[in-house]
Amino acid sequence: EAGVAQSPRYKIIEKRQSVAFWCNPISGHATLYWYQQILGQGPKLLIQFQNNGVVDDSQLPKDRFSAERLKGVDSTLKIQPAKLEDSAVYLCASSKTSDSYNEQFFGPGTRLTVL
Amino acid sequence: GQQVMQIPQYQHVQEGEDFTTYCNSSTTLSNIQWYKQRPGGHPVFLIQLVKSGEVKKQKRLTFQFGEAKKNSSLHITATQTTDVGTYFCAGARSNDYKLSFGAGTTVTVRA
Numbered sequence: 001e002a003g004v005a006q007s008p009r010y011k012i013i014e015k016r017q018s019v020a021f022w023c024n025p026i027s028g029h030a031t032l033y034w035y036q037q038i039l040g041q042g043p044k045l046l047i048q049f050q051n052n053g054v055v056d057d058s059q060l061p062k063d064r065f066s067a068e069r070l071k072g073v074d075s076t077l078k079i080q081p082a083k084l085e086d087s088a089v090y091l092c093a094s095s096k097t098s099d100s101y102n103e104q105f106f107g108p109g110t111r112l113t114v115l
Numbered sequence: 116g117q118q119v120m121q122i123p124q125y126q127h128v129q130e131g132e133d134f135t136t137y138c139n140s141s142t143t144l145s146n147i148q149w150y151k152q153r154p155g156g157h158p159v160f161l162i163q164l165v166k167s168g169e170v171k172k173q174k175r176l177t178f179q180f181g182e183a184k185k186n187s188s189l190h191i192t193a194t195q196t197t198d199v200g201t202y203f204c205a206g207a208r209s210n211d212y213k214l215s216f217g218a219g220t221t222v223t224v225r226a
Contacts, residue, residue, distance in 0.1 A: 035216075040218075041219075042121075042205075042216035042217050042218045042219050043158065043203070044216070045213075045214075056213065091157060100146060100207035100212040100214045101163065101207075103148070103163070104148075104160065104214075106157040106159070108156075109157050
């Protein structure tokens with residue numbers, strides 16, 4: 001079974017630039033999560049999708065971050081404009097359904113450095 | 116802020132020794148999951164605890180859920196170099212079932 005795919009693996013940009021990350025979840029998984037993991041911290045949920053609908057985006061900085069999952073499969077996360085404090089690893093995860101009892105499968109992440 | 120608190124933040128262990136890491140919540144949890152993240156890797160699911168007082172074992176790893184469902188522990192016996200990494204607990208509050216990750220315990224092993 002193929003795992004969660006993410007690209008790019010690494011990205012270096014200057015502050016105020018824009019960046020986009022892509023995620024393809026495990027086939028058949030209805031729920032997709034985007035997490036931000038700052039060095040030395042645990043993953044922080046940015047947004048959770050159930051199929052193509054948003055379940056939770058309460059911690060997404062909506063003035064600069066946006067995410068979509070138009071066809072209920074793959075997803076993109078965008079930052080525009082980036083700030084220095086956005087430097088982190090952005091993890092995508094998927095699970096079969098949206099309830100908290102489901103195991104989450106994580107992708108390899110995208111390491112973003114904002115200069 | 117973090118819903119679940121993990122202690123210690125760092126654990127330096129001599130190979131062959133035992134250690135325990137703890138996860139604490141101020142609110143009752145419906146369930147708790149444990150994940151392991153190797154250096155440079157991504158979190159990988161280890162186990163889930165649901166019932167009050169539940170104890171589960173995976174080889175040298177023992178996971179426990181407190182009676183009040185507000186805390187959990189991971190105990191590793193006879194630590195090996197393969198145990199290196201960061202262990203995260205993720206708890207879901209009983210009132211909204213949203214999973215929240217702790218800051219993790221980073222384990223290093225001295226050979």
